[in-house]
Each structure stands twice: as C-alpha cells, then as structure tokens.
Amino acid sequence: MNINPIINRMSSNSTKKRRVAADGTDGTESTHDVYKELMAMKSTMNELLDHTRAQTENMKSMMTLMSSIQEEMKSMRRDMNSMRQDIDMGFNEAYDATQGLHDKLNYHEALLEDQKWKYSAPRPSEEYWDNLEHDPEDNLFQESMAEDFLSDIQKCTEHMRYGTNNGDICIIGGPRHHEEFLPHWKELTDALYRYQYYLQCSVEYEKHSLFELSGVQLSDEVIDLLSSALEVSHFNEFTLKSNRFGQKGITFSLNYLENNESLSHFYLEDNPIMCIENVRRLCQIIKLHPSIECLELPNIVNEEVNGYEMLQLIMTAGKNKLDKLDLSANRISTGGDTFVSDFFVNNSVLKHLSLSENGLDDNDAKAFAAALKHNTTLRTLDLSHSRITGAPLNRFNRISEDGWAALGKAIFDDTSLNSAADSNHSCCIYQERDGLDRFEINGKAYGEDLPDPKNVRQKKIYTMLSSRNKECSNVDHFDNDLPVELLPDMLTSIQRYSNYHEAEDGPPKSQDDVIPLSIMYEVLQKWDSSLAVFESLSS
Secondary structure (H helix, E strand, C coil), X not given: CCCHHHHHHHHHHHHHHHHHHHHCCCHHHHHHHHHHHHHHHHHHHHHHHHHHHHHHHHHHHHHHHHHHHHHHHHHHHHHHHHHHHHHHHHHHHHHHHHHHHHHHHHHHHHHHHHCCCCCCCCCCCHHHHHHHHCCCCCHHHHHHHHHXXXXXXXXXXXHHHXXXXXXXXXXXXXXXXXXXXXXXXXXXXXXXXHCHXXXXXXXXXXXXXXXXXXXXXXXXXXXXXXXXXXXXXXCCEEEEECCCCCHHHHHHHHHHHHHCCCCCEEEEECCCCCCHHHHHHHHHHHHHCCCCCEEECCCCCCCCCCHHHHHHHHHHHCCCCCCEEXXXXXXXCCCCCXXXXXHHHHCCCCCEEECCCCCCCHHHHHHHHHHHCCCCCCCEEECCCECCCCCCCCCCECCCHHHHHHHHHHHCCCCCHHHHHCCCCCCEEECCCXXXXXXXXXXXXXXXXCCCHHHHHHHHHHHHHHHHHHCCCHHHHCCCCCCHHHHHXXXXXXXXXXXXXXXXXXXXXXXXXXXXXXXXXXXXXXXHHCHHHHHHHCC
16 A cells, blocks of 8 residues: 555645634634544544554564574575485495495505515624624523514514414514614514505404514614504504613604504503603693503603602593503602592593502502492502512502501401492402402402402302301391391392302302301291391392
C-alpha cells in the first residue's frame, strides 16, 4: 500500500484548517468542515496503523524465514564439514596404505639390491693387533673384546642388509675405540640408513625394535655417522650404556629421543649428564613426546648435577605418561622432603620405580609406607642395597630394620583380618635382604609376572586364618555380633580364599597353609562366636 497520498491529504487538510481560522469567515461551516477533515484524518491514521501492523507482521515472517534459512545453512555447513572429515579420513587411510606399500616396495627393492652386497670393511692391520699385545692392560681380554666386537658389528650389518634379523640391532661389549674401526662403523650406519624401510613397513615387529650399544666406546666420528643414519631409522627402544662419551654423546641421544616419535623406551646408563641444562632439556622432551613410556637412567649424574633435583624434574615431567622409571645410583637424598611419597599418593600411571643405590633412609621408607596405603597403581618399588661401610651416604640406601618393618606393615598388616585386607596388595618392594618373606607376598619384582592383587589379598587372609588355625586361636579373634544366617557365606569365603593359588595369575601356594576343612571345623566348633570374619572375607 502506498501511504504517500494519505500523508499528502493529511497535510492539505491541516493547511486548510489554519486558513479558515485565520480569515474568520463562515465559522459554523468551517467547524463542520474541520470536524469532517479530522474524522477523515482519523480514518487515514487507522489505515496507516493497519498498514504498519501488516508491515511488522511481514517483517516478523521474513525474520523467521531468515532464521530458518540460517539454521539450514548451519546444518549444511556441519554436513559439509562431516563429509570433509570423512573424505580426509579416507584420504589419510588411502595415503597410509599407499605409503605402507611404498615402504614395502622400497624395502624389497633394497633387499634385492643387497643380495649382491658383500661386507667389505677391512680387518684391522697387524700393527693394531701388535699394539694390543703390548697393552699394559690385559691384552688377551682386549684382543677377545676386539674380535667379538668386529664379529657383532658384521653380523648386525649383514642381518640388516639381508633382512634376516628380528628387529633388534645389539652390539654389546667392545675395546677402546680405534680409527681402524671406522670402516666397520661406516658399513653399519650405511645398513642402518637402508633399514628405515624395514622399520616403517614391518608388521610383525612394528611394536618392538631395539637399537642397543652397551659397553661400546663412541668417538665423535662414530657419533656423527650414527646421527645421520638414525635420523631416519626409528626404533621403539633405544639403549646406550657405558659408551664413554661426553656432551656430544648426550646431545646425540637427546636428539634421537626428541626426533623419534615412535620411541617408547629410552635407556641411558653410565653416561653422565654433564649439567642441569641437559636434565631440563630431557624433561621438556618428555613432556611433549607422544610415545615415551619407559625411562631408565641409572648412574647418569656427576658432581655437577643434584640427583634429587633431577628426580623431581623428571617425575614431574613424566607424571601422566611414564609407566616405568629407573633412577638407580644417582646420588638421590631427599633430606626429609616428601615429594616422592606425595607423588605415590597422586600417581595413577607409574607402575615400576627403581631408586636402588641412592641415599634414602628410614624417614623415606616410612613416608613411602604411608603413601602405599593409598596407592594401587605401583607394581614394583626397588629400594635395594643398604649402605656399605665407608661408602658415601648418598651412594647407597641406608634403610634399617625400622624402615623395612614400616614397609612390611604397609603391604601386609597382620594385626587383624581387616588390616590385612586393607593392606597394599599391588606393590612388590624389592630390597635384596634375607629373612623377610613378607616382601615377596605381593610377588617378586624381577622374574615371573606379578600376580593379580585380588589373589594376593586372598592369600594374605587365608595365610592368617591358616596360621591361627595351627594354634586353634581363630575364634579368639572373631567378633560376636553377626547372625547365624551368615554362616554359609562364611564357609564359602574360606573355600574360595583357599583356592587363591589355583588362579592362572595367582601367587604360589604356601607349604605352611592348612587345608580349608581344618579352618571350617574350627569355625563350626564355635559358629555362634565366629561369624564376623565374613566382614573381612566377603569383599
């Protein structure tokens, strides 16, 4: 509707009204005309209001339509994003499959080429062997180590070239480095570079591949060769032990950890970290690393690095990812600080911790014991080696019988059946001491797989019932406030717990345990005063 004529008519009427009032003629007729005009204006105003309402309704309808269109566009955008993600996922899967085929092709092409390859590194000269004979050290030992080293490095090289190994490259033991070994290292690193295709495409060993150099001295030249080869050859486990290298070797090992996202196990032993900056860099790498689970760093600190500060930094960096941590022989003394025990209380990831050969004492043992009452994740805790007379205090744990007693109470409190049930059943404390069998009741830290904590708990309860049965004293420990209706459950519990050793992952049966019938007979003798034990057994 066009409202301009209405507005023009209202304006004309208003002008006429003013003119009539001004000349003063025919007042009666003018008033009547004005009234008619006012009524006309009222009608016009009503038309205008109706038009405005209609326009408003139209605007609301258009806004509703626009909102609906916007929602449809958002839905279409979501659908398009979902389709894009599906396409990207399909593309990535296709790319991975294509890349896998490409890697396998490269690997098999390399194998075909290597069938004509022959190990060509020359044997060290006679002069080298003559010098070994006049070595002031045990020359026979040096000669034997040199022969074994040359044999190992050739075997590893040939295994990689011919594809006959199992995914592990290990060279263990070697003499002092000599320049005549460089051609052999060159052969090894050339094979390592080609080995990248096997590591990338192998299905059978994709979850386990190890590179290890233990007791092998690494010179700067060898480190340069290894750095280039390992830049593209990504193993799952990486071990360097007693390699007698300095800062360059530390940098090389940290670089490999940082640049190999598939590495899950990093082992560095007897290669001292020269400064705390190296420790901080290690911790930064751990925080950002997507796969690292196991970190073993025995004996890597020297006088320039505080072992306890290193422990705090590493445990903090790896709190939510490390499954295993070995910080043995690192001069760790807490000075009464409770960082480690507090870590136990809040830990939900770490399962294996070794702090052997450090400077821990009874205060630490008691703090650990208190924390283990609240921890069900830790499976092994190695506190072995007490202080040897004359050794520095920070080189050997000096835990006395009081400290061991507190730890023993944490994992098996035999004060009552309830306290036994509430003990820690998951952590085995390895201490390398005789005469304390209770430290093996949760399993052995080394050797067979650890038993299920539930079965360990059953063993402890039944062990107590069995021990008391021999003295006919079980009923003296039972409460007197449970009804006879629980007697069947009581007997069923005793039978169930007596079978703890029959489970696949159960602890071994003790030769001292009595048969369940003996305990049942004792209970039935005084059944009305022996039922409360079910409170401990039934959970």
